[in-house]
Amino acid sequence: MTWWKSRSDRLDDEIQTHIDLETQENIETGMSPKQARHAAMRKFGNVLVAKDKSRDVWGWVWLERLWQDMRYALRGFRKNPGFTAVALLSLMLGIGTSIALFSVVYGVLIAPYPYAKPNEIWAPAVLGPNDPVRFWHPYPLREVVEIGKLPAVADVMATSPRSVMLTGGTNPESLYGVYLTGNAFNFLGVKPVIGRTIQPFDIHPGGEPDAVVVLTYQFWQRLFSGDPHALGKKITLNEIPYTIIGVMPPRFGWWTSEAFWLPLSTNLADDTPIHAILRLRPGITKEVAEQQLNQLNVRLAAEHPQEFPKGQLRTVLLNYMNITTASGEMSSSLHMLLAAVGLLLLIACVNVANLQLARTTTRAREIAMRLAIGAGRGRLVRQLLTESVMLSVLGGVLGVLFAIAATRLIVILIPPDYVPNEARITINGYVLLFSLAVSMLTGILFGLAPALRSSRPDLVETLKDGGNGATGSSRARAMRSWLVVAEISLSVMLLAGASLAIRNFTQLLNVNLGFQPERVLRMGFTLPPKQYTTFEQRNVFDRNLLASVMTIPGIEAAALGNGGMPYSSWESSYAIDGRKPLSDDQKIVGSFISEKYPQTMGIPLKRGREFTESEIENVSHVALINESAAKLWPAGVDPIGRHLKLDDLDKPFKPPLLVPPGNNSELMIVGVIGDAKNGGMADATLPTVYLPYTMIAPPDRQIIVRTVGPPLAMVNAVREKVRELDKSVPLGRPVTLDEVLGEETQQPRFNMALFSGFAALGLMLAAIGIYSVISYTVTQRVHEIGVRMALGAKRGDILKLVLLMVAKVAGLGLVIGLCGSILLERIVRFEVFAKTSFDSASLAAVVLTLSAVALLAAWMPASRAGNLDPVTALRHEA
Amino acid sequence: MTTRETDDQLDLLQGTLDLLILQTLAFGRAHGHAIAKTIERRSDEVLQVGHGSLYPALQRLMKHGLIAAEDGISENNRKARFYRLTAKGRKKLYHETSRWQRFSDAIARILTPPVQEGE
Numbered sequence: 001m002t003w004w005k006s007r008s009d010r011l012d013d014e015i016q017t018h019i020d021l022e023t024q025e026n027i028e029t030g031m032s033p034k035q036a037r038h039a040a041m042r043k044f045g046n047v048l049v050a051k052d053k054s055r056d057v058w059g060w061v062w063l064e065r066l067w068q069d070m071r072y073a074l075r076g077f078r079k080n081p082g083f084t085a086v087a088l089l090s091l092m093l094g095i096g097t098s099i100a101l102f103s104v105v106y107g108v109l110i111a112p113y114p115y116a117k118p119n120e121i122w123a124p125a126v127l128g129p130n131d132p133v134r135f136w137h138p139y140p141l142r143e144v145v146e147i148g149k150l151p152a153v154a155d156v157m158a159t160s161p162r163s164v165m166l167t168g169g170t171n172p173e174s175l176y177g178v179y180l181t182g183n184a185f186n187f188l189g190v191k192p193v194i195g196r197t198i199q200p201f202d203i204h205p206g207g208e209p210d211a212v213v214v215l216t217y218q219f220w221q222r223l224f225s226g227d228p229h230a231l232g233k234k235i236t237l238n239e240i241p242y243t244i245i246g247v248m249p250p251r252f253g254w255w256t257s258e259a260f261w262l263p264l265s266t267n268l269a270d271d272t273p274i275h276a277i278l279r280l281r282p283g284i285t286k287e288v289a290e291q292q293l294n295q296l297n298v299r300l301a302a303e304h305p306q307e308f309p310k311g312q313l314r315t316v317l318l319n320y321m322n323i324t325t326a327s328g329e330m331s332s333s334l335h336m337l338l339a340a341v342g343l344l345l346l347i348a349c350v351n352v353a354n355l356q357l358a359r360t361t362t363r364a365r366e367i368a369m370r371l372a373i374g375a376g377r378g379r380l381v382r383q384l385l386t387e388s389v390m391l392s393v394l395g396g397v398l399g400v401l402f403a404i405a406a407t408r409l410i411v412i413l414i415p416p417d418y419v420p421n422e423a424r425i426t427i428n429g430y431v432l433l434f435s436l437a438v439s440m441l442t443g444i445l446f447g448l449a450p451a452l453r454s455s456r457p458d459l460v461e462t463l464k465d466g467g468n469g470a471t472g473s474s475r476a477r478a479m480r481s482w483l484v485v486a487e488i489s490l491s492v493m494l495l496a497g498a499s500l501a502i503r504n505f506t507q508l509l510n511v512n513l514g515f516q517p518e519r520v521l522r523m524g525f526t527l528p529p530k531q532y533t534t535f536e537q538r539n540v541f542d543r544n545l546l547a548s549v550m551t552i553p554g555i556e557a558a559a560l561g562n563g564g565m566p567y568s569s570w571e572s573s574y575a576i577d578g579r580k581p582l583s584d585d586q587k588i589v590g591s592f593i594s595e596k597y598p599q600t601m602g603i604p605l606k607r608g609r610e611f612t613e614s615e616i617e618n619v620s621h622v623a624l625i626n627e628s629a630a631k632l633w634p635a636g637v638d639p640i641g642r643h644l645k646l647d648d649l650d651k652p653f654k655p656p657l658l659v660p661p662g663n664n665s666e667l668m669i670v671g672v673i674g675d676a677k678n679g680g681m682a683d684a685t686l687p688t689v690y691l692p693y694t695m696i697a698p699p700d701r702q703i704i705v706r707t708v709g710p711p712l713a714m715v716n717a718v719r720e721k722v723r724e725l726d727k728s729v730p731l732g733r734p735v736t737l738d739e740v741l742g743e744e745t746q747q748p749r750f751n752m753a754l755f756s757g758f759a760a761l762g763l764m765l766a767a768i769g770i771y772s773v774i775s776y777t778v779t780q781r782v783h784e785i786g787v788r789m790a791l792g793a794k795r796g797d798i799l800k801l802v803l804l805m806v807a808k809v810a811g812l813g814l815v816i817g818l819c820g821s822i823l824l825e826r827i828v829r830f831e832v833f834a835k836t837s838f839d840s841a842s843l844a845a846v847v848l849t850l851s852a853v854a855l856l857a858a859w860m861p862a863s864r865a866g867n868l869d870p871v872t873a874l875r876h877e878a
Numbered sequence: 879m880t881t882r883e884t885d886d887q888l889d890l891l892q893g894t895l896d897l898l899i900l901q902t903l904a905f906g907r908a909h910g911h912a913i914a915k916t917i918e919r920r921s922d923e924v925l926q927v928g929h930g931s932l933y934p935a936l937q938r939l940m941k942h943g944l945i946a947a948e949d950g951i952s953e954n955n956r957k958a959r960f961y962r963l964t965a966k967g968r969k970k971l972y973h974e975t976s977r978w979q980r981f982s983d984a985i986a987r988i989l990t991p992p993v994q995e996g997e
Contacts, residue, residue: 017911
């Protein structure tokens with residue numbers, strides 16, 4: 001800005017010259033030099049005003065004034081380090097956490113998907129008369145084709161995830177491959193990073209697809225280390241060599257982000273249900289499409305009633321965005337955390353508002369003084385505005401830095417299975433602007449409102465008053481107290497939420513599992529169905545594997561089967577001693593196990609005996625039940641030796657599952673074992689029946705081993721045993737039971753960590769708020785306190801006076817906050833905490849924590865008031 | 879505008895200072911002090927230019943491109959800023975003068991007693 005400077009200098013010179021010339025002239029008319037100069041100056045008028053007005057003409061004055069105001073503001077900040085630090089801290093925490101969490105929510109819940117026009121993708125759901133809305137309705141391929149023929153539908157594609165064996169490498173694996181119709185990649189509209197995607201021409205007119213595969217980015221990295229020469233290479237899937245034709249970008253995660261996509265056979269005779277999504281023709285409304293689709297569904301339901309719900313059908317098109325974005329628990333907990341962070345942002349804003357109010361009130365005298373010596377009101381407001389904006393901008397910058405760190409932390413904490421494959425969490429620009437805007441607005445609003453009010457005060461009164469604020473500011477004081485009440489009640493709500501999250505988590509940790517998960521390793525394996533075609537072949541392999549695994553040193557016990565490791569999914573209706581339960585819907589969980597199952601899992605035998613080796617080998621129709629199942633018998637009846645009939649064992653099993661000849665559904669109970677969780681840590685144990693695994697022979701089995709040392713150290717030994725028997729048998733990923741349970745506690749742990757974090761921050765901000773207000777009030781009332789002391793008040797009395805003030809505010813805040821949290825819990829009923837509710841102990845803890853913090857925050861200013869020397873205090877006039 | 883006011887000295891009307899500056903410069907270039915002096919002299923000391931108010935006016939006229947400034951040496955050998963009319967300024971002066979003329983004629987007609995028709 002040197003040119004501006006020089007213009008300014010030039011003006012100075014010019015005016016100087018003018019005055020010199022005038023002086024000269026005056027001397028020539030006979031004045032003394034001193035008189036001459038004086039007259040010249042008088043004639044010119046106010047030199048500074050002239051300069052100022054001239055500069056005004058240049059139009060840069062606002063910049064100059066801004067600079068002046070900024071320097072003044074900075075000076076003010078430096079002079080009030082306490083105020084500045086607290087305000088900046090509040091802004092930083094408030095803005096930072098909200099940006100971080102909004103970014104996570106944006107990335108997980110609302111970020112646009114990498115697919116072309118994702119909001120125009122619809123998934124059909126078919127509902128019975130009383131069904132709640134569910135996702136998807138799986139149709140067999142021939143019905144998907146019919147959907148495509150509807151006039152409203154522009155395009156339809158289908159997806160079907162299936163278990164695929166990857167062999168040919170050193171470690172055979174079992175993965176979920178995703179089969180797609182030929183048009184799928186064009187439908188989704190995403191380009192590959194290398195090669196090409198599956199196209200309609202990859203499927204022959206007869207319906208048979210070419211053996212081509214498109215890899216996920218992750219699979220490509222893992223198996224080929226990102227080598228572009230992977231294109232054209234072959235991998236063996238389900239014993240067929242597939243040619244790699246392309247690799248998708250990392251953000252593309254259609255149904256899988258770790259395996260691959262394969263072309264789906266369009267053989268119309270295949271009635272495996274697959275998942276269809278569609279796009280509508282331009283101009284067609286969702287309602288019209290739903291109507292057409294419903295007509296089709298009614299017709300299809302008449303042909304195949306077993307595939308559809310009973311009764312009047314309803315068809316709903318669900319927007320794909322709503323389906324794939326994190327649903328269920330994650331979505332619920334993100335919404336809840338969002339509410340929490342909203343509270344935090346509010347607390348931060350209240351804090352800043354409070355500080356601004358306190359500061360401008362103490363500055364009432366300064367403002368009055370400036371007005372008295374002729375400052376314009378607009379100028380004054382501009383000055384105060386500059387200060388507020390500067391504070392907010394500084395806070396905002398700190399907040400953004402904090403947000404970057406916090407986002408990283410949240411990404412580390414976030415449970416991996418709970419976010420969609422496509423979600424990428426990064427600091428979001430819109431979110432950033434939003435949070436900045438909110439908190440800046442608060443800073444400005446509360447910095448300005450009192451400024452506007454105090455810029456037209458009764459000058460004489462304010463100046464006389466000595467800035468004590470004893471008169472006139474009682475409204476401001478009340479406002480500040482209410483702000484603290486608001487702050488405390490918001491903190492109470494956050495604390496109450498945190499107490500729920502903590503309880504939810506600890507309840508889960510302290511749950512009685514009924515089995516011992518420590519040192520248990522679980523691996524799945526798949527027998528290639530084309531090699532193992534008979535029941536005998538499969539069970540011989542299983543028996544040999546179990547026997548050979550048990551010879552591994554360091555393995556205490558081993559078992560094999562389906563279900564119960566630890567969770568089961570197979571259920572059947574049943575009859576006890578020939579009697580059906582009252583309701584048809586009542587089912588019993590079934591697990592297929594080998595004889596050492598109870599020892600391996602660490603489930604105690606309660607009554608009767610366990611299976612013998614020969615019972616397993618001979619497919620005896622015997623059963624173990626858990627204690628919950630034992631209660632199905634009338635009280636006092638010993639179920640040992642009694643009979644249980646499982647209806648589903650009668651139904652014809654579909655291949656590839658095989659059953660021995662002469663299978664029947666009548667079982668005799670030989671023993672009762674303890675209840676072990678079989679549906680999830682937080683769920684009640686269901687009545688369960690355990691059957692010899694030899695009763696069925698599916699290609700997929702699971703093997704569990706209880707080890708002496710660290711379980712993962714046994715992985716290779718088990719793998720070796722499988723390979724010794726048949727090196728083409730693929731193994732699934734080995735997991736420990738601790739890991740399985742750990743996945744279940746991840747979500748509550750995430751909630752707890754974040755919620756407690758937010759509550760701690762909120763508490764801190766509230767404490768700062770209380771401290772600043774009390775300390776401010778004490779300063780304002782020093783004179784009054786002095787008078788009281790002079791009249792004989794003791795230190796204790798003064799302490800009581802101040803603390804009583806805090807108690808009033810804190811008490812009110814507590815009551816409002818508690819009512820608010822209970823109301824919120826009643827109304828909102830967060831899905832995540834469905835199984836946890838407030839108890840008096842945790843609410844008492846909330847009250848105690850908050851009171852302690854309030855007392856602590858108030859103690860310092862209170863004791864300062866108590867230690868005042870009455871003489872000094874009385875002299876503290878202005 | 880000037881702060882002193884006596885019976886025989888008049889405050890400048892708003893906007894008239896600009897016109898007077900332009901008129902002064904119509905005879906050639908001049909520096910600030912000279913402009914002020916000229917205005918006072920030509921009005922027989924009736925119009926008082928507060929010298930301070932001259933400079934904002936000069937800046938204003940420069941901004942609108944009516945006058946231009948150049949460095950030069952004053953009569954007593956001092957560095958000074960000389961102002962001159964631009965073409966735009968000359969046009970403006972012409973317009974404003976005729977406008978002013980019409981304005982002052984109108985005022986004069988109102989203030990002088992009307993001559994009775996037919997007398």
